[in-house]
Amino acid sequence: MGAQAMTTDDDNRRRKIRTNAIVLGLVAFAVFIGFIMLMGLRG
Amino acid sequence: MSATVADMHDSHDHHGPVHTGIKRWLFATNHKDIGTLYLVFALVMLFVGGLMALIIRAELFQPGLQFVDPDFFNQMTTMHALIMVFGMIMPAFAGFANWMIPMMIGAPDMALPRLNNWSFWLLPFAATLLVSTLFMPGGAPASGWTLYPPLVLQTGDAFPFAIFAIHLLGISSIMAAINIIVTILNLRTPSMSLLQMPMFVWSWLITAYLLILVMPVLAGGVTMLLMDQFFGTSFFEAAGGGDPVLFQHIFWFFGHPEVYIIILPAFGIISHVIPAFSRKPLFGHNAMVYATACIAFLSCVVWAHHMFTVGMPLAGQMFFMFATMLIAIPTGVKIFNWTATMWQGALTFETPMLFAIAFLFLFTIGGFTGVMMAMVPLDFQYHDSYFIVAHFHYVLVPGALFGAIAGCYFWLPKWTGHMYDERLGKIHFWLTTIFVNLTFFPQHFVGLAGMPRRIPDYAVQFTNFNMMSSIGAFGFGFSQLLLVYVIYKCVKGGAKATAEVWDNPEGLEWTVPSPAPYHTFEVPPVYTPRYGATH
Numbered sequence: 001m002g003a004q005a006m007t008t009d010d011d012n013r014r015r016k017i018r019t020n021a022i023v024l025g026l027v028a029f030a031v032f033i034g035f036i037m038l039m040g041l042r043g
Numbered sequence: 044m045s046a047t048v049a050d051m052h053d054s055h056d057h058h059g060p061v062h063t064g065i066k067r068w069l070f071a072t073n074h075k076d077i078g079t080l081y082l083v084f085a086l087v088m089l090f091v092g093g094l095m096a097l098i099i100r101a102e103l104f105q106p107g108l109q110f111v112d113p114d115f116f117n118q119m120t121t122m123h124a125l126i127m128v129f130g131m132i133m134p135a136f137a138g139f140a141n142w143m144i145p146m147m148i149g150a151p152d153m154a155l156p157r158l159n160n161w162s163f164w165l166l167p168f169a170a171t172l173l174v175s176t177l178f179m180p181g182g183a184p185a186s187g188w189t190l191y192p193p194l195v196l197q198t199g200d201a202f203p204f205a206i207f208a209i210h211l212l213g214i215s216s217i218m219a220a221i222n223i224i225v226t227i228l229n230l231r232t233p234s235m236s237l238l239q240m241p242m243f244v245w246s247w248l249i250t251a252y253l254l255i256l257v258m259p260v261l262a263g264g265v266t267m268l269l270m271d272q273f274f275g276t277s278f279f280e281a282a283g284g285g286d287p288v289l290f291q292h293i294f295w296f297f298g299h300p301e302v303y304i305i306i307l308p309a310f311g312i313i314s315h316v317i318p319a320f321s322r323k324p325l326f327g328h329n330a331m332v333y334a335t336a337c338i339a340f341l342s343c344v345v346w347a348h349h350m351f352t353v354g355m356p357l358a359g360q361m362f363f364m365f366a367t368m369l370i371a372i373p374t375g376v377k378i379f380n381w382t383a384t385m386w387q388g389a390l391t392f393e394t395p396m397l398f399a400i401a402f403l404f405l406f407t408i409g410g411f412t413g414v415m416m417a418m419v420p421l422d423f424q425y426h427d428s429y430f431i432v433a434h435f436h437y438v439l440v441p442g443a444l445f446g447a448i449a450g451c452y453f454w455l456p457k458w459t460g461h462m463y464d465e466r467l468g469k470i471h472f473w474l475t476t477i478f479v480n481l482t483f484f485p486q487h488f489v490g491l492a493g494m495p496r497r498i499p500d501y502a503v504q505f506t507n508f509n510m511m512s513s514i515g516a517f518g519f520g521f522s523q524l525l526l527v528y529v530i531y532k533c534v535k536g537g538a539k540a541t542a543e544v545w546d547n548p549e550g551l552e553w554t555v556p557s558p559a560p561y562h563t564f565e566v567p568p569v570y571t572p573r574y575g576a577t578h
């Protein structure tokens with residue numbers, strides 16, 4: 001596991017990893033919910 | 044939120060696993076351990092799904108009903124496909140991704156190691172749940188893996204359990220996809236540009252985006268089935284103003300990209316094996332990247348080629364026909380580039396290369412039958428016949444599965460530190476290749492002559508070809524025991540593998556010792572492209 005020394009670089013990387021992962025997760029969730037709603041709306 | 048790889052400092056002074064015994068696997072966060080778990084799980088599922096296939100082939104050995112009743116037969120076709128797709132081939136490639144992507148891009152691990160643990164551990168539970176539906180009142184779903192309503196709504200008590208299993212499998216895939224994207228984009232060694240990434244990494248990056256796009260749609264589709272069944276909606280029920288054909292659109296909007304989710308990682312592996320044994324760089328690396336992206340894009344706009352016979356406006360038929368045929372272009376680019384990589388190379392034919400070459404020929408057969416079926420008037424004859432079964436087995440077995448097997452032989456020495464038994468590997472190759480053709484080639488003929496798929500009985504004139512097919516299937520199944528033995532033997536011992544294993548192959552994974560140490564690249568390595576900066 002990432003035993004690299006802690007630097008501000010690592011802080012940044014960790015923030016980026018989390019942001020990206022959350023964004024991708026939200027996209028997946030939005031596709032899921034959005035999709036069902038769209039299909040429901042078509043009457 | 045979740046832990047990232049940068050948080051995992053507890054292992055500073057360890058060179059091996061933090062836990063031992065069963066805990067090492069249950070609490071695994073190391074990408075190599077999780078990769079191993081995925082690969083072993085996939086191998087087990089190969090035999091579970093394979094057993095179901097053999098039940099199908101036993102029944103089809105002769106016309107008439109011999110062993111199973113028709114409803115159970117259809118449960119077998121459904122479960123065989125679901126297990127093979129979600130339980131075997133996708134986990135196998137996730138295993139390769141876990142093992143190889145961090146090593147190929149010079150990362151210390153996957154970016155989200157705990158999420159990774161969860162992605163894996165959902166699988167055994169989901170697969171057990173899915174298989175357990177066979178023992179519920181009314182049996183497992185018998186609708187085929189396509190789960191079309193209204194048929195699938197006739198499933199007994201098992202219905203919600205099967206849907207839940209599919210949800211779990213989908214969640215696992217989505218989490219794995221997120222992890223892979225984030226790892227590639229955020230943990231790549233700074234000296235490696237995006238275009239310099241190895242093809243396996245590229246194909247998984249693109250595959251992971253496809254997964255995030257389509258798995259939620261499948262989840263949405265099956266959730267709507269669930270709501271129709273239990274909550275009084277009528278998405279797919281004509282009596283309530285819904286439309287069962289809507290489900291087919293939803294399913295195939297997922298389903299067609301799914302087949303590329305299965306094949307792209309195999310393309311990636313082949314793109315490593317062929318250059319290594321041709322002793323040449325991959326021909327047209329950038330073109331391969333663009334072709335892969337192009338295939339992924341097109342795969343999202345061709346879904347209704349599975350529905351030509353359902354009835355659709357002429358404009359729809361034309362669009363889906365031409366869009367589908369367009370995929371043959373980037374696919375052709377890839378086949379051409381692999382061939383050009385071998386051209387004038389110093390070829391040797393170790394087992395991984397044999398599987399890669401067989402892949403080239405046999406996948407192409409499946410690609411050609413695909414183009415045949417993409418033509419609307421022709422598809423009216425082929426649809427729902429054994430010709431379809433022949434097509435997709437050619438792309439899935441000597442396509443995707445051969446890709447996985449080639450990768451397995453290629454990297455086994457890196458994983459275990461030992462060379463596998465080359466003689467047994469070659470025997471495994473020849474048995475597998477002969478039997479796979481014996482199984483699936485005759486299915487083209489019976490399909491063209493009108494034998495329908497998913498029916499346990501058939502007209503007597505199809506008997507000979509079906510007998511060949513069944514013999515081939517049993518031969519294929521038993522030959523895979525040899526694969527298990529070769530892997531087992533290689534794990535246990537064998538000639539020591541060098542760091543490079545093969546003849547100076549390209550890639551960061553060959554710069555670390557074999558077996559790869561538990562922790563690799565704790566400091567990002569400097570990546571220098573071997574063949575100039577052109578790719």
Ligand code: HEM
Binds near residue numbers: 413442
């Ligand atoms: C040149 C590439 C390809 C073309 C043009 C193509 C075309 C088609 C068409 C038109 C069908 C529907 C036939 C029918 O039901 O009447 C089909 C079915 C299928 N294809 Fe392909 N295909 C291609 C590649 C692939 C690949 C790479 C895979 C998987 C690795 C794949 C897996 C499948 C499967 C699983 C089915 C059957 C689905 C089902 O009904 O259960 N195909 N293909």
Ligand SMILES: [Cu+2]
Binds near residue numbers: 298299302346348349
């Ligand atoms: Cu398709």
